[in-house]
Amino acid sequence: MTDKEEEKILPGDSRRDFLKQGSLYTALALAPVQLLKAADQKADERFASFLEQMPLNITVNGTPHTLKVEPRVTLLDLLREQLELTGTKKGCDHGQCGACTVHVDGVRVNSCLSLAVMNEGKKVTTIEGLANGDDLHPMQAAFIKHDGFQCGYCTPGQIMSGISCIKEGHAETKNSIREYMSGNICRCGAYPNIVDAIDEVKKGGFTI
């Protein structure tokens, strides 16, 4: 497929000319303008899939969920909007800042660039899943001790990323910590304290 072909069917009339007359009326109230425009033109059985929500089985912080979700919903929005786990932050929403970092099957990812439906059957851990009751995770405690934040907005992502940095074996030196934490931006500039916190957890040999 060329971009030329793509552009022809970008927002406009021709893009949506495959609507199914049958299910159209039930969906009218939900349909965006382009859909309605296109509905005038032609019918297609794939209309249903457009407004359809997909089933999704996902385990978050140890709790299994059976959900329904539109394909375009990101893992970040699923966590925040549907599961009300607002500890994971939306910073840039484009994979540039790391505020949305969570663990998927034990590996750190940017949840803003992951479609929720691509996480079928996976185990997700967010900042809410770290503490054991009132006992903070060692990385959370170290961030408090070392003053590893100012405004705190990037902190959940920093903590999730910091834990992975150690687990991956990339916290051997402070330089290595700096390199492997580069996907997490802190605009308050708490970097030296963040590095100290991760370094202490690494040297402390905590179970993480």
Next chain:
Amino acid sequence: MINFQYLRANTSKAAIAAITKNKNSKFIAGGTNLVDLMKRGVTSPEKLVDINLLPLKQIEMIQDMIHIGAMATNADVAAHQLIKAHLPVLSMALSAGASPQLRNVATVGGNMMQRTRCGYFYDTEMPCNKRQPGTGCGALQGYSRMHAIFGASESCIAVHPSDMCVALAILDATVVLAGSKGERKLKFTDFHRLPGSTPEKDNNLKADEMIIRLEIPVNKVNQQSNYVKVRDRASYAFALVSVASSLNVTDNKITEARIAMGGVAHKPWRLAEVEAFLVGKSPNPEVFAAAATLAVKNARTYKDNGFKVKLSSNTIIEALKGV
């Protein structure tokens, strides 16, 4: 993001059939570039075919060739012992790209397919022949600091953003593609295209094809390789200029040399003339300096990227010294 139909494919055959049925459909692997482009409205596929279930994550040695599946993640390839031992430049280049979170998800095939980060391509209010053929090139008269100095055209002066692909360009790699009519092989250096008058085409992949794996020979010149990347901050930024290089030296004479550059062209920029110049000479600072001068002889700069010429020369010298 405009909504779309989402399918999961279990076999490459099913994936190819699904994408062939609808012209405005795309494969999604890691999605780290595609989801971003969809959020910004740069591309709006009607259908996404998820290929994460395909068994294409292998990294293995088969008869002196390293095979890397298209779905192997950037992080797994960079950390793999086979890659570190035999193709160090590939590990170095991958580790120099993106962030740890992105490398955990981004795949080899997706890295090859990523689009330029030219600001005019990303901004849907701006003209861009790559995004919307025939609208013109915003960068040509615009802010061109990140743009090409080699192989550009009046249609497009964007650069390819990948680090991994610069390394692959010097490794004599082969791309294996699967299509509705079976498999075919392509030299890696023939995979990406220069913009010419069709900058909307980044590469020579056909509409009904998918990347299956890479095959890379294990040999001395591939092992003696190096990657140097220069960027605006110490980590997590696209290259201003990067250089992958490898040398084979016997009795203080260069018998084989390979150099490719990133951040300077629409595809990884292989320097055949410079490689030929180096063969038969001693690997010393004067020879490297002469090679670096030759490398930029045909550079063409735009309003804001004149600095890339000297930067290219210096980076080539650094990369050759470090082999």
